[in-house]
Amino acid sequence: MEENWDSDGEGWDTVQAPVAASHNVGVSGSSTNRGRTRGGYTRGQGQHYNTTWRARGGHHSESRNRGNFRYDNTNRKVITISSNKVGRVIGKGGSKIRDLEYETDAKVKIGDSSGYSTEITLFGTNDAISKVESLINELVEERKPPTPKENPNNHKNAVSTATNEVSIDRNEYMMLNENGVEVIDWDKLNAACDKAQKEKWERLPKVNKNFYREDPTVSNMTPAEVSRWRLANNDIKVNRTFEEKEGLPPIPNPVITFEQAFQDYPEILKEIYKQGFKQPSPIQSQAWPILLRGDDMIGIAQTGTGKTLAFLLPALIHIDGQPTPREEREGPTVLILAPTRELALQIHKEVIKYEYRGIKSVCLYGGGDRREQIDTVAKGVDIVIATPGRLNDLTKAEHLNAINFSYIVLDEADRMLDMGFEPQIKKSLFDVRPDRQTVMTSATWPSGVRRLAQTYMKDPIQVNVGSLDLAAVHTVTQKIMFVEEDDKEHTLYEFIENMNKDEKVIIFCGKKATARHISTDLAVKGIECQALHGDRDQIDREAALEDMLEGTVNILVATDVASRGIDIKDLTHVINFDFPRQIEEYVHRVGRTGRAGKTGIALSFITRSDWAHASELIKILQEANQDVPDELQKMADRFSAMKLRKDRDGGEKRGRGGWNRRGAYY
Incomplete structure (x- = not known):
């Protein structure tokens, strides 16, 4: 099983795909439970949903059910290829092996390597095995360099029109350096590539871009x-x-x-x-x-x-x-x-x-x-x-x-x-x-x-549109609450208990683990919610948004994957359970509410560890004509003083303030 970095950059996705290794490399076809989750509980448990095998365009429908491809694992054939060519069969992130399986209705499993050779087991019907074996043989056969062809302009270079690859006459682009050693003449080679690229663009159809008639x-x-x-x-x-x-x-x-x-x-x-x-x-x-x-x-x-x-x-x-x-x-x-x-x-x-x-x-x-x-x-x-x-x-x-x-x-x-x-x-x-x-x-x-x-x-x-300076939308009331780290959960649950039925809230967390913990804890308390973060399967992420849009739930616990591109028009509150690592993300989180002319409230929990953001946060609040708490200004002053001391002394001393029992910053 291979773990690939998710394409949205937010977390790791589990992919059923082979990974080339020195010894054992396998393809897992096991199905996984995927249901729609509410507050940590899974609906539709026991229903198998496999991401690798899907229903395909109507053919072999009697043996392929969406989410669960069934193949005859008793009919198999083992072939052996050179270990240094296994990558050709697997492809980037397992893309080639998935294409082989799709095109032939066979199953391919990369097996043990003896060092110089690697076993590949093929499953399926005789016809499917024959097809996939033929395709694998084509992939691993020795690739001969293309035969040079004289082009109409008598150039020695053969340029592929489908790609940017240029086959060159090696001798034409070599030269002797000052030591008499033969090296590549990069200036000449780059000039040839630029010329080939230009010729490629010139063969494309023209583009119309002007469609405007001014009123x-x-x-x-x-x-x-x-x-x-x-x-x-x-x-x-x-x-x-x-x-x-x-x-x-x-x-x-x-x-x-x-x-x-x-x-x-x-x-x-x-x-x-x-x-x-x-x-x-x-x-x-x-x-x-x-x-x-x-x-x-x-x-x-x-x-x-x-x-x-x-x-x-x-x-x-x-x-x-x-x-x-x-x-x-x-x-x-x-x-x-x-x-x-x-x-x-x-x-x-x-x-x-x-x-x-x-x-x-x-x-x-x-x-x-x-x-x-x-x-x-x-x-x-x-x-x-x-x-x-x-x-x-x-x-x-x-x-x-x-x-x-x-x-x-x-x-x-x-x-x-x-x-x-x-x-x-x-x-x-x-x-x-x-x-x-x-x-x-x-x-x-x-x-x-x-x-x-x-x-x-x-x-x-x-x-x-507006100032180039970082600014939050002015239709949102920004509130700051100073809490100790250990008190944040209690403060959050107190807020949720006092929510009105028609209010909707996104709770932003800094880590996926925190989002999982809070959504599960809310479910245990009998409070329906949804979760949106990189560890959730795509079907569950879409279900989470759908439930919020439909009003089935009114609490979404999320990481910054939800700070942009999420348009829930009736969202009333944003809670920053964890203050973001970058002030830009604060602005985007706040922008989830107060949309389309409506108003909203953004509540941020600030702990002593957030003092580095105090100065930037003050600028955001002032630009939007929001109240700036005295405690926040004191945090900014203390952080600035600490930096000056550190620069002056060259030391590593760190000083952090806190709040006394009366809520004043010291």
Whole structure:
């Protein structure tokens, strides 16, 4: 059994897949109990639900039941391959072995290794065993270098059009260094690769990006009117992110109505009217003209401001407006990358609300049925919403061709960088055409996001809704409660006992173990709740959100996996049981309530160990015109004094305050 880092970065998922080891390597096909959990108890226990074997497209339905694939383990064959080729059969994270099993209806188990050779046991019908053995033999056979072919331009290099690989004449790219040793001439080789890459892009069909016709009312807005409108709408600031260049068109004026943005797209307007919206949000008013015109854009706005719809509707128009018919394209047109599976699913729910000319989408995320996702992609989709890990998995396994993505969205870019997804983002965008349109959204503007924009965007326009300084939504009342660590649970349960029936709360914990403990303890006390964290199976995570949305339960115990992308419109309270490690996460936690014009309350438990965050928290409270407790200011002063002492003395002394019986900080 292999443990892979979950694609949303929050925890470890257990995957039924083989792992290459020096001796024993096996594939587990055991089924697991998966039910919907309420407060630590499992509903539907005893029902077997296996993530590896799923119902497949109707064939062999008599022997395949969804969640439990049955095979004849008495009919088997043992073959032997070289140990240094076992990786070819297994594939990254077990992807190749899963594909072999799916394609042949056989079962493959990697067995003992004698050092130089490894046994592989094949289970299934005679026909299935024969098929899988043939495929394995193809995988492990010696790979001969491709025969050089003379291209029409008499170059000695043979370039693969399907990949970026270049077969080269070795002698052409070697040189003698100052010591007379033959080495690679990297300058010449890199130049050849750049030329091959450029030729590859030139063979792709052209991309249409401009679909905007400015309404006369918008065109006639004076600069003073535009400035007044932006100031009145959360002090929007719009500018070129980097240096101004000659020849770039001026930044478009904002639209005030839906009709001004989509006058040429009545089907889009019809879908907007169906949702009951009255007018665009500030970010939408300014983003739609920019994106419909084909510019790259960075949207900096707090959560719950309508960023998803801001980039989604132009994406639909972009898909339909390309010169190559959709059925003739080699892959999807739009890619939306999100940091967590919850946010990816939330975006997917928004996408499917808008029916426009048969456009199809798929949501790719770790923990979901990989084969089902592959089948959906194979049938043809226009929009891919994905977490970075699963996207790279399917791209590397050649189930998804990223070359034709011409509209890219990096949603919650700051969160993706915080979670360490920058390498996966680079891999995802490496093979995407350079003339794409790129959109980036973020709640903050740290240096990492700026670096990402410089690397992957072309002359972007930046739209800031509100201040660039970190700020919490102003519709939330932020309250601070000073407690000792050992008293937090008692204080939490006291709050829950006094909750009204119509109130809903998310309780944020710093660790998965804490979330498990609290949800189980609440269940023992007879209080119904749900839990959302990385140790839960995907089906249970989705069930937890569904129960909160439906009102079946009104308490959700969660880690920061729920701090973004969770939209529970009637959420009344957020409780920070553990203060987050980064102040940015505090802002996003608070933003789960007070959404869509409603008000909410955020209650944070502060212990003496949280004193390092006091100064930053004070800034957040002051910006939102919230009360700043004297005790919090004292914590900030003591921490600042400690740092000065430490810097002056070069020592490691640490001083921490506490609260006396009267609740005063000392």
